[in-house]
Amino acid sequence: MARNLSMNEAVNEALDQEMARDPAVIVMGEDISGGTGAPGEDDAWGGPLGVTKGLSVKHGDRVMDTPLSESAFIGAAIGAACSGLRPVAELMFVDFMGVCFDEIFNQAAKFRYMFGGKAETPVVIRCMAGAGFRAAAQHSQMLTPIFTHIPGLKVVFPSNAYDAKGLLIQSIRDNDPVIFFEHKNLYDTKTDVPEGLYTIPFAEANVVREGGDATIVTYGQTVQRSLDAASTLAKEGIECDVIDLRTLSPIDMDTVLESVEETGRLVCVDEANPRCSIAADVSATVTQEIFGSLKAGVRMVTAPHTPVPFSPALEDIYIPGADRIASAVRQTVAN
Amino acid sequence: MPGTITPIVMPKWGLSMKEGTVTRWIVQEGDEIAVGNEIVEIETEKIASALEATDSGLLRRLVAEEGDLLPVKALLGVLVEGEVSDDEIDAFVEGFVVPEDDDEDDEEELGPAYLYAETAAGRLRYTSQGEGAETVLLVHGFGGDLDNWLFNIDALAAESTVVALDLPGHGPSPTPIPDPSVPGLANAVLEFMDAADVGAAHLVGHSLGGAIALALAASAPGRVRSVTLVCPAGLGPDINRDYIDGFVSSASRRQLKPVLENLFADAGLVNRSLVDGVLRYKRLDGVTESLTALADGVFPGGAQSWVEPGLIAGLEAPALVIFGAEDRIVPASHADAASGATVEIVDGAGHMVQMEAAPRVNSLISAHIARAAG
Numbered sequence: 001m002a003r004n005l006s007m008n009e010a011v012n013e014a015l016d017q018e019m020a021r022d023p024a025v026i027v028m029g030e031d032i033s034g035g036t037g038a039p040g041e042d043d044a045w046g047g048p049l050g051v052t053k054g055l056s057v058k059h060g061d062r063v064m065d066t067p068l069s070e071s072a073f074i075g076a077a078i079g080a081a082c083s084g085l086r087p088v089a090e091l092m093f094v095d096f097m098g099v100c101f102d103e104i105f106n107q108a109a110k111f112r113y114m115f116g117g118k119a120e121t122p123v124v125i126r127c128m129a130g131a132g133f134r135a136a137a138q139h140s141q142m143l144t145p146i147f148t149h150i151p152g153l154k155v156v157f158p159s160n161a162y163d164a165k166g167l168l169i170q171s172i173r174d175n176d177p178v179i180f181f182e183h184k185n186l187y188d189t190k191t192d193v194p195e196g197l198y199t200i201p202f203a204e205a206n207v208v209r210e211g212g213d214a215t216i217v218t219y220g221q222t223v224q225r226s227l228d229a230a231s232t233l234a235k236e237g238i239e240c241d242v243i244d245l246r247t248l249s250p251i252d253m254d255t256v257l258e259s260v261e262e263t264g265r266l267v268c269v270d271e272a273n274p275r276c277s278i279a280a281d282v283s284a285t286v287t288q289e290i291f292g293s294l295k296a297g298v299r300m301v302t303a304p305h306t307p308v309p310f311s312p313a314l315e316d317i318y319i320p321g322a323d324r325i326a327s328a329v330r331q332t333v334a335n
Numbered sequence: 336m337p338g339t340i341t342p343i344v345m346p347k348w349g350l351s352m353k354e355g356t357v358t359r360w361i362v363q364e365g366d367e368i369a370v371g372n373e374i375v376e377i378e379t380e381k382i383a384s385a386l387e388a389t390d391s392g393l394l395r396r397l398v399a400e401e402g403d404l405l406p407v408k409a410l411l412g413v414l415v416e417g418e419v420s421d422d423e424i425d426a427f428v429e430g431f432v433v434p435e436d437d438d439e440d441d442e443e444e445l446g447p448a449y450l451y452a453e454t455a456a457g458r459l460r461y462t463s464q465g466e467g468a469e470t471v472l473l474v475h476g477f478g479g480d481l482d483n484w485l486f487n488i489d490a491l492a493a494e495s496t497v498v499a500l501d502l503p504g505h506g507p508s509p510t511p512i513p514d515p516s517v518p519g520l521a522n523a524v525l526e527f528m529d530a531a532d533v534g535a536a537h538l539v540g541h542s543l544g545g546a547i548a549l550a551l552a553a554s555a556p557g558r559v560r561s562v563t564l565v566c567p568a569g570l571g572p573d574i575n576r577d578y579i580d581g582f583v584s585s586a587s588r589r590q591l592k593p594v595l596e597n598l599f600a601d602a603g604l605v606n607r608s609l610v611d612g613v614l615r616y617k618r619l620d621g622v623t624e625s626l627t628a629l630a631d632g633v634f635p636g637g638a639q640s641w642v643e644p645g646l647i648a649g650l651e652a653p654a655l656v657i658f659g660a661e662d663r664i665v666p667a668s669h670a671d672a673a674s675g676a677t678v679e680i681v682d683g684a685g686h687m688v689q690m691e692a693a694p695r696v697n698s699l700i701s702a703h704i705a706r707a708a709g
Contacts, residue, residue, distance in 0.1 A: 162615075166618060194507050194615070194619060195507075195508055196507075196508055196509075196619050197620040198618040198619040198620060199618055199620070200618060201587065204586075204588070207588070207607060210606075210607055254589070255589070
């Protein structure tokens with residue numbers, strides 16, 4: 001039966017059902033249960049935004065509060081993964097990756113390769129990302145490109161509750177390290193989510209709207225903004241394909257190329273800073289592979305090359321909005 | 336006698352439909368419309384089809400223009416019986432308010448969209464619409480669900496109580512299939528009828544559901560008042576096993592779309608939403624295993640394992656066989672074996688004839704049920 005669930009409920013349900021199905025799945029992170037040093041207050045927090053609330057009651061010590069030391073608990077999760085468990089570690093905000101990045105990029109990402117395929121690291125690192133939450137420059141970044149740069153990491157970014165549940169279950173069952181992004185501004189958005197377990201395969205982009213005049217490629221929070229732009233443009237007679245990449249490593253370029261071969265026009269929308277971003281990557285690949293199909297220059301709509309501002313007025317215009325996306329599409333179509 | 340004004344509104348085809356596009360008016364202003372006439376072509380997220388008139392009258396006003404995207408229950412046109420002035424029609428159009436499409440209100444008005452029956456095979460989803468004395472039970476085919484009947488349920492519910500179920504292993508919460516064979520599934524449908532308080536019914540089965548309906552009519556004749564077999568399995572050995580295997584193994588939209596195009600005479604009907612809906616089902620844990628077991632049970636080695644056309648002649652209940660002339664899953668020539676049944680071949684339609692030629696199929700089923708009910 002399908003019900004409307006919010007994205008944080010969908011993430012919670014995926015963790016709950018996979019823990020019930022597979023005893024090797026454990027969940028760990030800062031304050032995901034009661035908060036360290038708070039005996040007698042189990043399940044008080046459920047993470048800073050309550051996403052894991054209720055899990056410790058159902059699954060006991062398989063839901064572990066950790067010390068406030070990312071390098072320790074992310075390292076422990078990766079070690080546990082190599083030793084037969086399937087840990088889901090919550091890094092809280094992705095902005096904290098700096099203190100545990102050696103474990104991620106130089107250890108977890110390399111084990112399969114350096115041990116000749118004999119080691120597997122089935123760890124999931126969940127992290128909140130993105131701007132619009134009034135959390136300032138150190139808690140609002142879109143650091144996806146840093147992870148897609150590293151071979152050996154898989155990078156997942158759902159834009160809605162249905163995808164979040166299916167992609168998280170797929171991530172837990174995957175035998176490689178997966179960085180699972182959750183956009184703070186999407187937690188309350190609701191969609192139909194099946195009760196049972198299901199998986200969405202990696203590297204399968206979702207064509208969320210079909211148009212034919214121009215292609216918009218994006219992920220995460222800007223999927224809905226791109227759809228809003230496409231609705232506005234449809235009233236002007238411009239019909240857009242809107243592609244939600246869903247996974248950034250591996251990435252489904254076939255769907256993008258197929259669409260651009262038909263439309264000849266591409267707008268890449270990315271909440272990350274522009275240089276070496278997902279938008280830059282997709283633009284370069286399309287230009288290299290099917291230059292002859294392009295009818296206009298590729299355009300990117302991204303955040304500026306600055307930290308995320310704390311001023312609400314500035315933060316709002318920092319994130320690519322429907323207006324900017326629509327005007328970029330108009331520019332490609334005018335050519 | 337004062338005249339009456341009847342609105343023609345955007346239909347709601349299927350429980351998820353919110354809006355539709357008017358693609359073509361089939362009739363013109365000034366035409367006399369009878370119940371059952373096709374009046375306008377509508378395209379939804381799922382599929383395109385023609386809207387049939389549910390009222391009669393003179394078509395006095397086309398309100399919706401071709402190309403308009405309108406919400407469910409929006410005003411498309413105005414039918415008039417008797418004397419009504421243009422001013423009165425203007426006032427009616429002006430004052431028409433589209434009811435809010437609110438699912439919770441719908442549930443209060445129409446009862447819950449979905450019901451559940453506890454059976455030995457597990458919890459099966461079904462829907463029950465209409466309040467007629469005769470009950471029609473719709474049984475979908477391999478890999479389908481009750482939404483395969485989205486263009487048929489409302490039309491048939493105008494005269495009958497229409498029940499459509501998800502077979503074991505199918506629908507959004509699929510249970511394992513205890514016995515993946517035609518007689519096994521016929522037994523599961525009989526148990527469903529008991530659990531859902533369906534006494535005797537007019538069975539309408541599509542594809543594998545056709546074979547199931549035939550098996551059930553033969554094994555439980557007291558529960559079956561008529562049978563309609565739509566592009567049914569069970570009449571001959573042939574089955575497009577490439578389609579079946581492709582359906583089971585396709586994991587992505589790109590793989591699945593060309594497979595699903597085999598279901599329709601017009602491949603253009605297979606749109607993004609239709610493919611996504613099937614993918615949502617196929618991604619559920621256990622579905623691939625269930626469908627593999629079912630395919631091996633009913634179509635082992637690329638041929639149908641249960642072929643019993645001879646049962647039709649011995650049925651107490653009257654039988655109707657409908658095929659799409661361009662069926663690429665089960666050949667329409669299998670109808671030749673249906674001795675004892677009325678046979679209708681619908682031109683320009685494929686295996687999903689009940690969707691692709693819904694008005695025609697609905698009127699064939701309605702007439703068959705009316706004859707059987709006497």
